[in-house]
Amino acid sequence: MNIIVCIKQVPDTAEVRINPETGTLIREGVPSIINPYDMHALEAGLQIREKAGGQVTVLTMGPPQAESALRDAVSMGVDNTVLLTDKAFAGSDTWATSYTLSKAIEKIGADIIVCGKQAIDGDTAQVGPEVAEFLNIPHISYVRKIEDITNNSIRVQRLMDEGYDIVESSLPILLTVVRELNTPRLPSLKGKMAAKKAEIKKWGSLDIQADENNLGLKGSPTRVKNIFAPEARSGRKLFQGTPEEQVDALVDELKGFKCL
Amino acid sequence: MPVVVNLDKCTGCGECLASCPYDAIEIKEGKAFVNEYCQICMTCLNTCPEGAIEEIEETLARPHPSPVTDFKGIWIFAEQRGGKIASVSYELLGAGRKLADELNTDLSAVLFGSSENMAAELVRWGADKVYFCNDSIFENFNDEPYAQLLTSLINKYKPEIVLAGATPIGRSFIPRVAARLGAGLTADCTSLSIDQETRNLLQVRPAFGGNIMATILCPHHRPQMATVRPRVMKKGEYRENQKGAIIHIKADNIFSRTKVIDTIKEASEIAVNLQEVEVIIAGGRGLGNAKGFELLKELAELLGGAIGASRAAVDEGWVPYSHQVGQTGKTVCPKLYIACGISGAVQHLVGMQSSDIIIAINKNPDAPIFNVATYGIVGDLYEIIPLLIRKIEEARGSGEGETRRIGETEKHKTC
Numbered sequence: 198m199n200i201i202v203c204i205k206q207v208p209d210t211a212e213v214r215i216n217p218e219t220g221t222l223i224r225e226g227v228p229s230i231i232n233p234y235d236m237h238a239l240e241a242g243l244q245i246r247e248k249a250g251g252q253v254t255v256l257t258m259g260p261p262q263a264e265s266a267l268r269d270a271v272s273m274g275v276d277n278t279v280l281l282t283d284k285a286f287a288g289s290d291t292w293a294t295s296y297t298l299s300k301a302i303e304k305i306g307a308d309i310i311v312c313g314k315q316a317i318d319g320d321t322a323q324v325g326p327e328v329a330e331f332l333n334i335p336h337i338s339y340v341r342k343i344e345d346i347t348n349n350s351i352r353v354q355r356l357m358d359e360g361y362d363i364v365e366s367s368l369p370i371l372l373t374v375v376r377e378l379n380t381p382r383l384p385s386l387k388g389k390m391a392a393k394k395a396e397i398k399k400w401g402s403l404d405i406q407a408d409e410n411n412l413g414l415k416g417s418p419t420r421v422k423n424i425f426a427p428e429a430r431s432g433r434k435l436f437q438g439t440p441e442e443q444v445d446a447l448v449d450e451l452k453g454f455k456c457l
Numbered sequence: 458m459p460v461v462v463n464l465d466k467c468t469g470c471g472e473c474l475a476s477c478p479y480d481a482i483e484i485k486e487g488k489a490f491v492n493e494y495c496q497i498c499m500t501c502l503n504t505c506p507e508g509a510i511e512e513i514e515e516t517l518a519r520p521h522p523s524p525v526t527d528f529k530g531i532w533i534f535a536e537q538r539g540g541k542i543a544s545v546s547y548e549l550l551g552a553g554r555k556l557a558d559e560l561n562t563d564l565s566a567v568l569f570g571s572s573e574n575m576a577a578e579l580v581r582w583g584a585d586k587v588y589f590c591n592d593s594i595f596e597n598f599n600d601e602p603y604a605q606l607l608t609s610l611i612n613k614y615k616p617e618i619v620l621a622g623a624t625p626i627g628r629s630f631i632p633r634v635a636a637r638l639g640a641g642l643t644a645d646c647t648s649l650s651i652d653q654e655t656r657n658l659l660q661v662r663p664a665f666g667g668n669i670m671a672t673i674l675c676p677h678h679r680p681q682m683a684t685v686r687p688r689v690m691k692k693g694e695y696r697e698n699q700k701g702a703i704i705h706i707k708a709d710n711i712f713s714r715t716k717v718i719d720t721i722k723e724a725s726e727i728a729v730n731l732q733e734v735e736v737i738i739a740g741g742r743g744l745g746n747a748k749g750f751e752l753l754k755e756l757a758e759l760l761g762g763a764i765g766a767s768r769a770a771v772d773e774g775w776v777p778y779s780h781q782v783g784q785t786g787k788t789v790c791p792k793l794y795i796a797c798g799i800s801g802a803v804q805h806l807v808g809m810q811s812s813d814i815i816i817a818i819n820k821n822p823d824a825p826i827f828n829v830a831t832y833g834i835v836g837d838l839y840e841i842i843p844l845l846i847r848k849i850e851e852a853r854g855s856g857e858g859e860t861r862r863i864g865e866t867e868k869h870k871t872c
Binding site: 208210213223227260262284287288290291292295296317318319320321322323324325326327329330331334335336337338339352355356357358359360361362363364365366367370375376377410411414415416417418419420421422423424425426427433434435436440441443444445447448450451452 | 459475476478479480481493494495496497498499500502503518519520538597598599600601604624625626628629630632633635636637639640641642643644645659663664665666667668669670671672673674675676677678713714715716717718719720721722723730732778779784785803804814816822827828829830831832833834835836837840841844845848849852
């Protein structure tokens with residue numbers, strides 16, 4: 198079985214802070230990591246390989262430094278890696294990113310493609326489903342459990358608002374996965390050695406026979422117009438005194454709001 | 458690159474370097490320089506004290522088969538679950554009506570599955586037209602049939618704006634539609650407005666884990682598509698006698714390679730549909746154990762609320778994931794949110810900070826949760842909450858009918 202896992206290198210948004218005066222991001226000291234959801238996608242890809250056999254190829258698109266994310270994936274035990282990197286890809290929105298990834302996936306060939314639910318820098322959750330549409334294959338979002346997989350079919354649990362659905366599909370398929378699915382493994386010593394030596398394939402727009410009209414900023418229908426800091430909340434009140442006094446003061450305030 | 462440094466203005470002070478999430482600005486020969494790592498996210502634009510970072514107007518655009526002016530009208534996708542219309546659909550009608558009025562155009566709803574009665578209900582909530590298909594293929598949610606029919610309807614009728622709920626359903630199949638149409642799609646919008654001059658939709662959404670807001674537009678392609686977070690927009694006006702057209706659509710050539718075998722509702726003692734309730738009592742790592750939630754449930758029952766949780770509490774296995782609030786869980790905005798033993802990591806805050814009243818109870822006075830709290834109590838929640846329960850009961854005893862006012866107000870709730 199040919200398994201492709203799509204990952205993204207992202208700034209760890211948990212570490213990102215805002216400069217309250219200028220309303221801008223403070224990036225200093227914020228590490229680049231593999232998008233946390235994609236770690237679960239990697240684990241899923243490896244588990245599918247363990248069950249059904251085959252190869253796991255990890256695919257990412259990004260600047261040259263994204264190579265380190267691919268090396269981290271090798272240390273977890275994946276077989277192949279591809280880095281899509283080209284100046285022509287810069288400024289891609291989800292549409293152009295999905296187009297580019299789908300061209301690379303066509304070249305590699307896949308029975309099953311696994312993506313994280315969303316990336317923590319953009320939080321759009323759009324790239325997975327869009328890639329599936331470009332490839333003209335079905336997808337299932339928010340997969341929390343893979344119940345069964347054969348050479349031509351799969352049955353999974355899909356997370357919904359008030360519970361979950363059990364969904365079956367033919368292969369090939371694209372899955373986007375949530376954290377509940379699994380616990381990502383730690384890199385092995387052997388994996389770490391392999392990561393150092395691994396040859397990372399680098400492909401540009403010519404390697405994937407992409408239509409340049411569909412790439413990067415030119416291929417992207419959306420534009421970022423501006424960026425601003427979210428409004429801060431004002432008028433907070435910290436109560437003083439003994440627990441009982443504080444609770445009394447709180448209940449008093451809430452009476453004013455007719456909350457009780 | 459559409460972001461460049463005006464070298465005449467740049468003093469090489471380096472203020473901009475830290476603002477870039479992608480390390481794409483460097484200082485070369487005493488001046489700032491945007492390198493090829495730039496993802497054009499625009500976070501650097503306001504950072505330069507000299508105003509030296511500038512955006513270049515670029516006219517590059519992928520060729521589009523129909524001109525922008527061919528597209529007219531606002532559409533909202535009305536989501537149904539088990540035949541019942543999801544409340545986000547009415548919120549979309551409220552938001553869509555405003556946009557339609559600004560653009561002097563029609564507002565239409567699209568409903569797949571459910572019943573004609575429900576289609577008529579969408580008219581009463583403000584839709585001028587409802588495109589309605591009740592083919593049995595839409596009974597359960599599968600991405601492909603939803604995407605196929607919506608795509609073909611958009612190709613036929615050419616709306617300029619298409620809105621859908623940022624729900625598990627909307628966020629899953631709408632991207633397929635946008636991919637097929639070559640349209641721009643903006644996820645999780647919290648505000649929508651119109652640029653009168655260009656008729657462009659200005660779409661505001663959080664980015665970088667909610668640390669910053671971005672305005673997105675889609676200048677050269679139509680339709681402009683967006684998903685909107687539930688409970689962010691205001692419902693439209695309900696008019697009993699409102700007239701509108703219901704247009705019946707046939708599901709020709711629609712197929713699905715996925716099949717829903719079963720739908721399982723997760724049983725929970727207290728309502729978990731956090732986006733619908735007025736009061737949420739949420740617990741975090743500070744509870745220390747699963748039993749802590751029993752205490753929270755007591756308070757929730759008293760206030761007619763539901764139980765929320767931080768990721769830490771869910772990861773510990775104290776409550777199911779369906780209770781999780783925050784970036785990786787649900788976005789909520791109840792009238793009252795009581796955060797108990799939640800430190801307030803930014804990922805949690807983005808999911809609840811638009812609640813009307815936030816009460817934080819935490820041992821640590823420096824916990825970031827206090828920065829978004831309306832009221833803060835520093836103390837041991839195992840001491841505070843029982844006291845709070847007692848005091849509320851006492852207040853009610855003397856309050857003569859003042860109880861349970863939440864949910865009885867007629868004012869529409871927006872965040």
